[in-house]
Amino acid sequence: MAVILDGKKVSLDIQEELRIETKERVERGRKKPHLAAVLVGDDPASQTYVAAKVKACERVGFDSTLIKLPEITTEKELMEEIKLLNENPKIDGFIVQLPLPKHINEEKVIQAINPKKDVDGFHPQNVGRMVLGLPTFLPATPNGILEILKRYKVNTIGKHCVIIGRSHIVGLPMSILMGQNYYPGNSTVTLTHSRTKNLKEICQEADIIIIAIGKPNFLTADMVKEGVVIIDVGINRVPDETKKRGYRLEGDVDYNEVIKKSSFITPVPGGVGPMTIASLLINTLNATKLNSK
Ligand code: NAD
Numbered sequence: 001m002a003v004i005l006d007g008k009k010v011s012l013d014i015q016e017e018l019r020i021e022t023k024e025r026v027e028r029g030r031k032k033p034h035l036a037a038v039l040v041g042d043d044p045a046s047q048t049y050v051a052a053k054v055k056a057c058e059r060v061g062f063d064s065t066l067i068k069l070p071e072i073t074t075e076k077e078l079m080e081e082i083k084l085l086n087e088n089p090k091i092d093g094f095i096v097q098l099p100l101p102k103h104i105n106e107e108k109v110i111q112a113i114n115p116k117k118d119v120d121g122f123h124p125q126n127v128g129r130m131v132l133g134l135p136t137f138l139p140a141t142p143n144g145i146l147e148i149l150k151r152y153k154v155n156t157i158g159k160h161c162v163i164i165g166r167s168h169i170v171g172l173p174m175s176i177l178m179g180q181n182y183y184p185g186n187s188t189v190t191l192t193h194s195r196t197k198n199l200k201e202i203c204q205e206a207d208i209i210i211i212a213i214g215k216p217n218f219l220t221a222d223m224v225k226e227g228v229v230i231i232d233v234g235i236n237r238v239p240d241e242t243k244k245r246g247y248r249l250e251g252d253v254d255y256n257e258v259i260k261k262s263s264f265i266t267p268v269p270g271g272v273g274p275m276t277i278a279s280l281l282i283n284t285l286n287a288t289k290l291n292s293k
Helices: 007-027 044-060 075-087 106-112 124-131 140-151 171-179 199-204 255-261 272-291
Strands: 034-040 063-069 093-096 160-164 188-192 208-211 228-232 236-239 247-250 262-265
Touching: 007 044, 007 140, 007 272, 034 044, 034 075, 034 272, 044 063, 044 272, 063 075, 075 093, 075 106, 093 272, 124 171, 140 171, 140 228, 140 272, 160 171, 160 199, 171 188, 171 208, 188 199, 228 255, 255 262
Parallel strands: 034 063, 034 093, 160 188, 160 208, 208 228, 228 262
Antiparallel strands: 236 247
16 A cells, blocks of 8 residues: 655654754854745745745744735846845845746846855756755755655665656756765656657656656556656646635646555645745755854
């Protein structure tokens, strides 16, 4: 029977550890961590994610600042806001919630963030450090996946890990981290994407599958072997009139069927999503330690 990788519980465990560490830190007269989040426009999913991040800060005793800017904000105005955050000694780390409105160049914005405050780990300098295995802010979702694999002692060493999706925030960094020479990692990695041929056959060979593509029910039971470990990153809003909000959340995996063949599996919701928040908090505490040295 599959073990459910309970991201909600593990995330709350981590938050409790962070709450205790923060309390002790503040009692010793050290700086209280302060995370800022910049939200441009009114994308409903982004609003939900940012609200959850701010709420988690409150739970662990961090200060938080939410900067809400209208959809019509220009790239120049956003850059000015980032400059202020870079220079503000009270702010230890900040994130700019993606996606940004189309008229703003995301790469330019990410590159404007001070790498020492880049708690999302998206700045090229931090990505480079991650590739080389140097201390850095690991991107929140991949780091959350490593953390849940570690807490459930899932064996990754020498395993064939197939990653589906090559986004800069999930699939690509995940492929690097799972191949690195430490645990969790040391896997033999295959990075697949929309141009991959024979995806079904490749998945059937996988000991671990990490999927982040944004397509509900994409990974079906016939694509996996017995005993597979499944990490489902997808968050898809599927219309559902029986729900008050008019939709339900589903991952990229046909969960009810794939679970029957899995040894470990993350549910959606309650799997990778809460782990992403926990990693962001870990990065923020680390930024506070780094910046107040
Ligand atoms: P994305 O949307 O930027 O890119 C999708 C990727 O999927 C691309 O690399 C593409 O090549 C690949 N792809 C598309 N169709 C494919 C196919 N048929 N076969 C193989 N590969 C295919 O990716 P993203 O930003 O990583 O988001 C993916 C999903 O993960 C979304 O549902 C998103 O909401 C979710 N997500 C969840 C979290 C979390 O915290 N749980 C964090 C980030 C993203």
